[in-house]
Amino acid sequence: MGFIEEIKRRRTFGIISHPDAGKTTLTEKLLLFGGAIQEAGAVKSNKIKKTATSDFMEIERQRGISVATSVLAFLYKDKKINILDTPGHKDFSEDTYRTLTAVDSVIVVIDVAKGVEEQTEKLVEVCRMRNIPIIVFINKLDREGKDAFDLLDEVEQKLHLSVTPMSFPIGMGYDFKGIYNLWKQNIQLFTGENKQTIGNKKEFNSLDSPELEKAIGAKSITKLREELELVKGVYPVFDRNSYLAGNQQPVFFGSALNNFGVQELLDCFVEIAPSPLPKASEERLVNPSEKPFSGFVFKIHANMDPNHRDRLAFVKVVSGTFERNTPYLHVRHNKKLKFSSPNAFFAERKEIVDVSYPGDIVGLHDTGNFKIGDTLTSGEFLHYKGIPSFSPEHFRYINNDDPMKSKQLFKGIDQLMDEGVAQLFTLHLNGRKIIGTVGALQFEVIQYRLLHEYSAKCSYENVNIYKACWVEANPNSSDFKEFKRIKQKFLAEDKSGQLVFLADSAFSLQMTKDTYKEVKFHSTSEF
Numbered sequence: 001m002g003f004i005e006e007i008k009r010r011r012t013f014g015i016i017s018h019p020d021a022g023k024t025t026l027t028e029k030l031l032l033f034g035g036a037i038q039e040a041g042a043v044k045s046n047k048i049k050k051t052a053t054s055d056f057m058e059i060e061r062q063r064g065i066s067v068a069t070s071v072l073a074f075l076y077k078d079k080k081i082n083i084l085d086t087p088g089h090k091d092f093s094e095d096t097y098r099t100l101t102a103v104d105s106v107i108v109v110i111d112v113a114k115g116v117e118e119q120t121e122k123l124v125e126v127c128r129m130r131n132i133p134i135i136v137f138i139n140k141l142d143r144e145g146k147d148a149f150d151l152l153d154e155v156e157q158k159l160h161l162s163v164t165p166m167s168f169p170i171g172m173g174y175d176f177k178g179i180y181n182l183w184k185q186n187i188q189l190f191t192g193e194n195k196q197t198i199g200n201k202k203e204f205n206s207l208d209s210p211e212l213e214k215a216i217g218a219k220s221i222t223k224l225r226e227e228l229e230l231v232k233g234v235y236p237v238f239d240r241n242s243y244l245a246g247n248q249q250p251v252f253f254g255s256a257l258n259n260f261g262v263q264e265l266l267d268c269f270v271e272i273a274p275s276p277l278p279k280a281s282e283e284r285l286v287n288p289s290e291k292p293f294s295g296f297v298f299k300i301h302a303n304m305d306p307n308h309r310d311r312l313a314f315v316k317v318v319s320g321t322f323e324r325n326t327p328y329l330h331v332r333h334n335k336k337l338k339f340s341s342p343n344a345f346f347a348e349r350k351e352i353v354d355v356s357y358p359g360d361i362v363g364l365h366d367t368g369n370f371k372i373g374d375t376l377t378s379g380e381f382l383h384y385k386g387i388p389s390f391s392p393e394h395f396r397y398i399n400n401d402d403p404m405k406s407k408q409l410f411k412g413i414d415q416l417m418d419e420g421v422a423q424l425f426t427l428h429l430n431g432r433k434i435i436g437t438v439g440a441l442q443f444e445v446i447q448y449r450l451l452h453e454y455s456a457k458c459s460y461e462n463v464n465i466y467k468a469c470w471v472e473a474n475p476n477s478s479d480f481k482e483f484k485r486i487k488q489k490f491l492a493e494d495k496s497g498q499l500v501f502l503a504d505s506a507f508s509l510q511m512t513k514d515t516y517k518e519v520k521f522h523s524t525s526e527f
Ligand code: G4P
Pocket: 017, 018, 019, 020, 021, 022, 023, 024, 025, 026, 044, 088, 139, 140, 141, 142, 143, 254, 255, 256, 257, 258
């Protein structure tokens, strides 16, 4: 197969959802269709057990396992599918945000009963910012939930999307009878079995089929007809270009657990979802079909063995081919590096790979050369954009508890921040260090890892911060000078040296914005 065909057949995407909506179940069913696993349960058993959410030791243990599910690749209808794991637990969302920079599209899973939930809103916002093509899958139709039209409204309003149903449910919960597939114009009946392997389903190609009427009853057919009329009247027809541009989002209904509506989703996905897209670097737009290799690090996974500080850096191939034992330029260090055992990922294995194509993810063993956002190329000085930091939600001062070990502590903090575990802010006023995390549990994880991997002891102290905002201003503007003078106490530097305003309340942030009109406050580090 030629280079261009290899690119065209790749589909690299992430599944995002609020915890418990069914992301793991859906992932598993997709793997099942791809023949990558034979029975459901394999991915699931790797999942962090819900009971362990307050037990960071368990998370530590699971960290190793989750390397295996970071990228799940399989072939389906001759397409190479790469699913990037976007950890759904609240404490991992920083990781999730970063993974979104490496996907070419996403599938959003929504629980039919719970509707749009908080984490989904946040993640979809990031996708919208980057115009990532989105498909919505409304899950758990075998349970009682919200009315389909109400849900579609909710998705549009809360997620600011413009939806077009590709399938429509016939009944719901106890009364769930099946799904009308608007994309293929056929109907599938739900048999109610809890299918863990791919089973047969009954399919009808027309709403007028007498067998169908016998199966679901005249009343259901009349209702479905009315609903489909409404769908046609209210929603635009699917337009692939609008979907690819991030302006229209197709919606599917189904039940991942029951394997219902999943194949329809996958069949449509492989047809409409984008193959690897051009990516903007600071210098220029890079096309996947360019021959020279380029890629960027979007995730770093520390090894479980505390005695070996080796880590796995996940690189998304953007252009050209990544080849084993070939020297590549590490742009930030201006240094050539060669990799003798790059890993590629399949269902749940990782294997040494000789050649990887755009869209693929390569795992590189690293002893501390990489940090998130680093670019690797065949020689060109490119810097890939698009791995911004978002404001953390929890902040604490970090103190060194063992003055003899301050070197170890700073090295440890440095490396953990490179991994993207948390963010570090250094106060202008006194140089004190503040750690910011997305989930509160991360503080325990950092403390534990600093002690076990770097023999450094630390403790935390509360600090009253509501949000971190990245500051942009003309350095000579009087407004900015005044802002810096008055708000000195709240100013810090992030790890890359950017100026950050640490607001102590929503009110003070608004007041500050209103007072210093020439200063811009951004919610991400890239603007
Ligand atoms: P997550 O990765 O998004 O957190 O969700 P996950 O797939 O783990 O699913 C959360 C719960 O929802 C699981 O139940 C799962 O079995 C259930 N679920 C997923 N899809 C469906 C569906 O289509 N219908 C119904 N009725 N349930 C569904 P659990 O009891 O929390 O876990 P488990 O004991 O089944 O492992």
